Amino acid sequence: MTELIEHWQRPVLAFICRSLGCDDDEARDLAQEVFLRVWRQRRRWKPTAAFSTWLFTIVTNLCRNRRRDLGRRPDLVPLDFDDRGDPALDLQCSVADDPHARAEASALAGRLQRALEKLPENQRSALLLKRFQDMSYRQIAEILDVTTSAVDSLLVRARRNMLANLAQDQQLNGVESK
Amino acid sequence: MNCNEINTRLGRWYDGELDGKTAREVGEHLALCPRCAAEILQWRRIDQLLTVELDAGDLLNSTLEALNRERLGGSMWWLKIAAAAVIATGLGAISGSLIWNEPAQTTTVTAGGLSMLERSFGPGALAGIDDLAGDADTIGQRRR
Numbered sequence: 081m082t083e084l085i086e087h088w089q090r091p092v093l094a095f096i097c098r099s100l101g102c103d104d105d106e107a108r109d110l111a112q113e114v115f116l117r118v119w120r121q122r123r124r125w126k127p128t129a130a131f132s133t134w135l136f137t138i139v140t141n142l143c144r145n146r147r148r149d150l151g152r153r154p155d156l157v158p159l160d161f162d163d164r165g166d167p168a169l170d171l172q173c174s175v176a177d178d179p180h181a182r183a184e185a186s187a188l189a190g191r192l193q194r195a196l197e198k199l200p201e202n203q204r205s206a207l208l209l210k211r212f213q214d215m216s217y218r219q220i221a222e223i224l225d226v227t228t229s230a231v232d233s234l235l236v237r238a239r240r241n242m243l244a245n246l247a248q249d250q251q252l253n254g255v256e257s258k
Numbered sequence: 259m260n261c262n263e264i265n266t267r268l269g270r271w272y273d274g275e276l277d278g279k280t281a282r283e284v285g286e287h288l289a290l291c292p293r294c295a296a297e298i299l300q301w302r303r304i305d306q307l308l309t310v311e312l313d314a315g316d317l318l319n320s321t322l323e324a325l326n327r328e329r330l331g332g333s334m335w336w337l338k339i340a341a342a343a344v345i346a347t348g349l350g351a352i353s354g355s356l357i358w359n360e361p362a363q364t365t366t367v368t369a370g371g372l373s374m375l376e377r378s379f380g381p382g383a384l385a386g387i388d389d390l391a392g393d394a395d396t397i398g399q400r401r402r
Contacts (some may be wrong), residue, residue, distance in 0.1 A: 081321075081322065081325060082318065082322065085317070085318050085321055085322070086318060089314045089317050089318065090312055090314060093312050093314060093317070094310050094312055097310050097312065098308060098310055104312070104313050104315065108314070108315055108316075108317045108320070111317055111321075112317060112320060112321045112324055115321045115325070116321070116324060116325060116328065119325055119328075120328075188307070192307050192308070196308075207308075208308070210273060211305055211308050212308075216275070217270075217273065217275050232269050232270055232275070233269075235269050235273065236268065236269035239269075239300075239301045239304055242304050243300055243304070
């Protein structure tokens, strides 16, 4: 187990942090629960399947359950992405020692997390599995129990919705600050 | 390929899921179409932004400890049953001996209880507890 945990702890933590938007302590608690489940359910793993697929099935299920328990899902309706032009996003942010830059980076991180949390569960999971594990569509399909065509659609919608959510968030903040 | 045709393949192109020929065609379109290229650029920025700084902290040791507690807890559960069975057998034997005044029976039944447990749980059941103690030592050393 030591080797397994050492190898997988960072990808698991990254997924949990982004999926639930929680702090490091909470993410570590959940990651611990993931590895305990791996140990408890170890006989269910079939060597014919990729271990990462099985592991992240456990991770995504745990995150889904935790989100449901906490009632954190703010919005079940996916946002449409109509604006194909420049959504006036300034996503670039250089974090230097400048306090102003740090404040901007912090604000951007908040916007990013809010945008991520607005995504429907499957879109968010597909996006994070792709981003943190660079999983194939086939693997993601297996974890989310959907087809590979559905994964294609989920990922495109996730990215477009992220951009739309970020733009919407920026507009809202702009209105509030005026 | 026009923008509409590209649109249905953009995700697979970005994620490296297209075959070589189609991927080249999409690439050629992107080189000439600023609008489609801009979308890809935005997706790349999203991916960059999703990068997360992590502190795994003591996750490894805390997980191993939790795992050991769970393993040990499981073994202790069997141990408790074993202990209860031994005590029950012993008490039964003692009360029997008090009634019938045959003290030798106590020893015989208790030993019989232990061998019964050996047969029920298998010879590895008790040895496993020693192994877990070894695991706990290992974690103790790691923490030190």
